[in-house]
Amino acid sequence: MKHPGKMIPEVFSNLTKPAVTVKYPYEKAKVPENFRGKISFNSKNCIGCKMCMRDCPAKAITIEKVGEEKVFRAKFELDNCIFCAQCVDSCPRKALSSTPEFELAQYEKAKLKVIQE
Amino acid sequence: MNVQWTLLYMFVFPGFLFLIAYSMICEWVDRKLFARFQNRIGPPWFQPEADFIKLLSKEEIIPDAADKVMFRLLPIFAIAAVLTAFLYLPIWNTNAIYSFKGDLIVVFYLLTIPTLTFFLAGWNSTSLFSALGSVRNLTQLFSYEVPLLLSLLGPALLAGTWSISGISAFFLKRPELLVVNIIGFLVALVAVQGKLERVPFDIPDAETEIVAGSFTEFGGRLLGLFRLATDLEMVVVATLLSAVFLGGSFGLHPVLGFIIFVVKTLFIVCILTLFKTVMARVRMEQMMKFCWKYLAPIALIQLLINILVKAYFL
Amino acid sequence: MSQIKIPIGPQHPALHEPESFNLTLEGEIIVEAEAKLGYNHRGIEKACESRNFIQDIYLLERICGICSHSHSTCFVQAVEEIAAVEVPLRAKYIRAIIGELERIHSHLLWVGVAGHEVGFETLFMYAWRDREIVMDILAWISGNRVNYGMNTVGGVRRDISPEILEQILGSLNTLIERTEYYTRIVTDEPTFMGRLRGVGKLSKEQALSLGAVGPIARASGIARDVRQDDPYGAFSEIEFRISTDDHEDVLGRTVVRVHELMESYRLLRTLIENLPEGPIAVKVPRKIPVGETLSRLEAPRGEDILYLKTNGTEMPERVKVRAPTLANLASIREMLCGAYLADFPIIVAAIDPCFSCTDRMIRVGNGKNDNLMNWQQLREYSIEWHKKQGLDLGQIK
Numbered sequence: 104m105k106h107p108g109k110m111i112p113e114v115f116s117n118l119t120k121p122a123v124t125v126k127y128p129y130e131k132a133k134v135p136e137n138f139r140g141k142i143s144f145n146s147k148n149c150i151g152c153k154m155c156m157r158d159c160p161a162k163a164i165t166i167e168k169v170g171e172e173k174v175f176r177a178k179f180e181l182d183n184c185i186f187c188a189q190c191v192d193s194c195p196r197k198a199l200s201s202t203p204e205f206e207l208a209q210y211e212k213a214k215l216k217v218i219q220e
Numbered sequence: 221m222n223v224q225w226t227l228l229y230m231f232v233f234p235g236f237l238f239l240i241a242y243s244m245i246c247e248w249v250d251r252k253l254f255a256r257f258q259n260r261i262g263p264p265w266f267q268p269e270a271d272f273i274k275l276l277s278k279e280e281i282i283p284d285a286a287d288k289v290m291f292r293l294l295p296i297f298a299i300a301a302v303l304t305a306f307l308y309l310p311i312w313n314t315n316a317i318y319s320f321k322g323d324l325i326v327v328f329y330l331l332t333i334p335t336l337t338f339f340l341a342g343w344n345s346t347s348l349f350s351a352l353g354s355v356r357n358l359t360q361l362f363s364y365e366v367p368l369l370l371s372l373l374g375p376a377l378l379a380g381t382w383s384i385s386g387i388s389a390f391f392l393k394r395p396e397l398l399v400v401n402i403i404g405f406l407v408a409l410v411a412v413q414g415k416l417e418r419v420p421f422d423i424p425d426a427e428t429e430i431v432a433g434s435f436t437e438f439g440g441r442l443l444g445l446f447r448l449a450t451d452l453e454m455v456v457v458a459t460l461l462s463a464v465f466l467g468g469s470f471g472l473h474p475v476l477g478f479i480i481f482v483v484k485t486l487f488i489v490c491i492l493t494l495f496k497t498v499m500a501r502v503r504m505e506q507m508m509k510f511c512w513k514y515l516a517p518i519a520l521i522q523l524l525i526n527i528l529v530k531a532y533f534l
Numbered sequence: 535m536s537q538i539k540i541p542i543g544p545q546h547p548a549l550h551e552p553e554s555f556n557l558t559l560e561g562e563i564i565v566e567a568e569a570k571l572g573y574n575h576r577g578i579e580k581a582c583e584s585r586n587f588i589q590d591i592y593l594l595e596r597i598c599g600i601c602s603h604s605h606s607t608c609f610v611q612a613v614e615e616i617a618a619v620e621v622p623l624r625a626k627y628i629r630a631i632i633g634e635l636e637r638i639h640s641h642l643l644w645v646g647v648a649g650h651e652v653g654f655e656t657l658f659m660y661a662w663r664d665r666e667i668v669m670d671i672l673a674w675i676s677g678n679r680v681n682y683g684m685n686t687v688g689g690v691r692r693d694i695s696p697e698i699l700e701q702i703l704g705s706l707n708t709l710i711e712r713t714e715y716y717t718r719i720v721t722d723e724p725t726f727m728g729r730l731r732g733v734g735k736l737s738k739e740q741a742l743s744l745g746a747v748g749p750i751a752r753a754s755g756i757a758r759d760v761r762q763d764d765p766y767g768a769f770s771e772i773e774f775r776i777s778t779d780d781h782e783d784v785l786g787r788t789v790v791r792v793h794e795l796m797e798s799y800r801l802l803r804t805l806i807e808n809l810p811e812g813p814i815a816v817k818v819p820r821k822i823p824v825g826e827t828l829s830r831l832e833a834p835r836g837e838d839i840l841y842l843k844t845n846g847t848e849m850p851e852r853v854k855v856r857a858p859t860l861a862n863l864a865s866i867r868e869m870l871c872g873a874y875l876a877d878f879p880i881i882v883a884a885i886d887p888c889f890s891c892t893d894r895m896i897r898v899g900n901g902k903n904d905n906l907m908n909w910q911q912l913r914e915y916s917i918e919w920h921k922k923q924g925l926d927l928g929q930i931k
Contacts, residue, residue, distance in 0.1 A: 107420075107498070107499055108494075108495075108498045108499065109498070110497070110498040111494070111498055114257040114258075114494070114497050114498060115257075117256065117257055117258065117259045118256055118257065120259060122255075122256070122259055122260055122261040122262075123259050123260070124259075124260050124261050126261065
């Protein structure tokens with residue numbers, strides 16, 4: 104017979120199971136291995152070809168020359184960045200890499216402009 | 221009974237303050253159990269209080285076209301009706317604070333007042349969604365009220381009294397007769413979900429259809445009071461069912477009797493939560509059909525059984 | 535009985551995106567329904583024209599949060615066709631795997647949403663809990679839960695390691711078990727069934743004439759699936775069954791989706807077992823030759839169409855996307871007329887709407903001032919209009 108309440112055994116079995124939700128800020132979620140988080144820049148490898156700037160869909164990365172030498176620094180606009188990690192793929196010298204860092208919220212917008220040297 | 225004691229009964233225990241505190245606990249049990257059934261963590265124990273305080277601290281917005289006095293008064297009416305009803309219910313022994321012949325009917329109609337205030341509140345808010353919600357409120361009232369009253373008649377018939385305390389006292393003497401009313405109890409459990417506007421009968425405030433039904437225009441303090449009224453209503457209904465169908469507190473020692481009261485009301489709240497967990501919301505016309513086609517005849521059968529039992533075994 | 539008009543949306547709890555429906559009610563029965571688009575136009579198509587092909591992939595991926603892979607695959611397929619690039623077989627298979635995983639996660643999400651719309655919160659919570667399994671798989675493969683960023687012109691960006699393939703096969707068993715459980719619940723729970731059966735009828739003829747796509751068409755008995763009609767990628771090598779149903783109502787749409795889930799699990803197994811070895815991408819020049827093409831793809835919600843025109847530069851000349859919701863929107867009116875107001879949420883949810891994906895620039899003609907203006911004309915018109923109001927804005931540049 105079709106009576107309501109077909110889920111009753113299932114809901115009772117859940118009473119004894121631990122909850123699947125987590126208390127997020129106190130309990131950190133696990134980040135997958137190849138997570139595309141905040142981009143880190145290694146100036147030693149950078150040759151200044153600016154391929155990353157050309158391919159960035161959000162125009163969030165700027166490579167600038169520092170001084171006269173062939174030394175470069177990267178300026179990230181984290182409020183624009185969409186974390187697609189295309190710059191990591193585009194870089195011919197592996198100067199850029201993804202990190203598992205994802206908690207990037209700031210109270211001031213200015214703090215989202217990060218310069219890495 | 222002197223004046224101090226009466227005031228104490230009315231405002232502290234088991235009246236106003238106790239009832240508010242207990243209704244918050246019941247709301248928490250409801251929400252926590254609902255969450256655990258769904259494999260979630262659920263709110264901490266103080267969440268209902270926190271929600272209430274937060275709502276109290278918020279701005280009160282009243283639509284221009286609404287009648288301002290009525291808009292403010294209606295939540296208070298709802299609470300007052302529910303609190304009054306509670307005074308006629310026995311808590312820790314078989315005697316209520318106030319009791320007279322026929323208080324079952326009075327309590328029943330006092331419990332209808334909140335629904336009517338919800339209707340008026342929705343109608344008075346002059347918004348489309350509120351109007352639809354309030355019409356649904358009334359339509360729903362007509363479908364669950366009859367089966368609920370019929371199912372409450374059963375024990376009254378058996379006990380031969382219209383007083384809740386009298387019914388409790390009767391079952392204290394003949395506890396085996398509680399079994400007779402099991403069908404009526406189930407009918408009442410289903411019908412009160414219509415009264416309390418809970419899934420599967422939460423049609424008047426179906427969120428995905430008509431936003432918040434009658435309460436769409438309410439916010440802040442007034443919404444908080446309305447929510448308190450619904451919480452109180454749940455406790456009062458649970459107490460009523462426990463007194464009428466489960467034999468109240470069996471007239472034991474007050475402390476033990478009080479514990480039994482808590483256990484029984486929480487049991488009813490848990491059953492209501494279970495219903496809410498495993499069902500989908502039905503449509504208005506499906507509910508009407510269900511209540512009139514199945515629930516009311518079943519309640520009548522229960523009445524018939526009670527009449528036969530009374531004729532042959534009492 | 536007197537009629538009342540109620541506006542549902544652009545902000546309403548039943549709609550998860552801005553969209554306006556004007557319903558005319560007689561009591562609780564809908565007699566006339568009218569849908570209005572255009573609340574969330576994002577200008578993605580125009581923006582594509584000023585970005586290169588690599589950048590466009592990520593932009594088009596963000597048309598939709600749920601079927602993001604479908605939109606980007608549709609686009610890269612078009613680019614590859616114009617550039618005459620042969621994509622490695624392994625890349626095609628990986629695209630298909632992600633596509634099927636996306637279908638599973640979209641359909642499980644839909645089961646939950648359907649539960650929520652009819653007030654069945656527990657189904658909603660359970661379905662979304664089990665959807666997490668698919669989300670986790672997608673995160674293992676691509677690194678992220680939504681917007682996987684797997685596609686690139688000429689292949690895919692990431693390979694799937696054998697360990698992850700093992701894990702996917704393991705998780706599939708749990709998913710199959712859960713889906714079977716939901717099938718039982720959906721067909722056994724009378725309160726839920728009562729809300730689905732006979733609601734939002736759309737006959738086969740109506741579905742054909744209104745151009746319904748995806749599960750809506752299949753639930754009306756039309757066996758229409760781009761994966762079979764116009765096979766793309768790995769689907770030209772793989773056999774599968776199109777799930778159809780002849781209930782023609784919301785129940786039918788539910789059944790079709792649940793069957794598609796089961797079919798997707800089976801497909802995923804086949805894809806993983808036959809995953810060929812080899813490279814995952816080929817290099818494609820940044821400049822794409824002149825050409826135009828139309829790319830079709832079966833997204834979870836139905837057929838996704840993308841038109842692409844190139845001009846020999848790094849950037850496309852024109853990109854036009856027809857998201858599946860737009861095709862299904864026409865049939866909403868047919869489904870709503872005569873239904874109860876209470877059924878509105880589930881009827882709209884049954885097409886699995888994605889209104890933001892659908893919003894494109896539209897031209898609304900009201901018969902009177904029905905003319906198109908370019909920017910200059912619009913500016914002059916507004917200056918004239920303000921002059922009539924006694925305000926000279928002509929000096930402002």
